[in-house]
Amino acid sequence: MQLIFYTTVSPEEYSCQGKDFPFPEPAFCPHCRIKVPPQKHGFFVRNVITADFSGRIFIRRYYCQYCRTTISCLPSFCLPYFQYTVDLIFTGIRLVLGSNFSLRGCLKFLKERCRHLYWDISHLQFYLRRFLARLSAIKLGLRQLLPRVQLPEEMLVKRVGAQKVLRLITTGFAHIQSFSARFYEALGYAFMAPLPNILA
Numbered sequence: 001m002q003l004i005f006y007t008t009v010s011p012e013e014y015s016c017q018g019k020d021f022p023f024p025e026p027a028f029c030p031h032c033r034i035k036v037p038p039q040k041h042g043f044f045v046r047n048v049i050t051a052d053f054s055g056r057i058f059i060r061r062y063y064c065q066y067c068r069t070t071i072s073c074l075p076s077f078c079l080p081y082f083q084y085t086v087d088l089i090f091t092g093i094r095l096v097l098g099s100n101f102s103l104r105g106c107l108k109f110l111k112e113r114c115r116h117l118y119w120d121i122s123h124l125q126f127y128l129r130r131f132l133a134r135l136s137a138i139k140l141g142l143r144q145l146l147p148r149v150q151l152p153e154e155m156l157v158k159r160v161g162a163q164k165v166l167r168l169i170t171t172g173f174a175h176i177q178s179f180s181a182r183f184y185e186a187l188g189y190a191f192m193a194p195l196p197n198i199l200a
């Protein structure tokens with residue numbers, strides 16, 4: 001299983017520190033919750049791509065001897081299943097759904113700022129479709145994380161509901177990484193996770 005830990009360190013800094021990065025050490029296994037720290041269990045290597053960095057990073061793993069689960073600790077700039085960082089993907093979603101950029105306009109805007117961005121229209125469409133398909137799950141997460149939140153009603157026009165949800169995320173959390181990490185911790189899956197991983 002995976003944990004997402006919040007960090008303000010950039011992907012580039014994280015990569016430079018390699019195995020010396022001060023990885024969090026879970027006090028207990030998040031799977032069986034036995035109050036014994038899981039043991040260090042090596043690393044795996046993962047790709048990460050953001051505006052000014054593209055490279056491979058070490059992901060710290062732990063092993064729980066009681067339930068035989070391996071736990072991987074992802075830094076919060078990573079989104080499970082995606083090589084591009086959560087910041088970059090969320091910026092694309094916000095530009096199109098929140099700021100009404102066209103798909104081409106959004107790509108042009110991002111590519112002028114991100115030298116490692118090789119998205120085409122279909123990439124962007126994939127992220128947008130995934131976000132829209134996850135709106136109900138994201139609202140469920142917002143209700144847990146922000147108990148007094150006023151959620152938009154189910155709307156006939158999904159885009160309008162999506163815009164309101166985007167505003168709640170950007171106003172309710174200091175950073176998309178903190179939303180992403182807290183959402184994962186509270187619900188046990190990523191806010192952009194594919195459907196089969198969502199059990200709720």
Ligand SMILES: [Zn+2]
Binds near residue numbers: 034064066068069
């Ligand atoms: Zn365990």
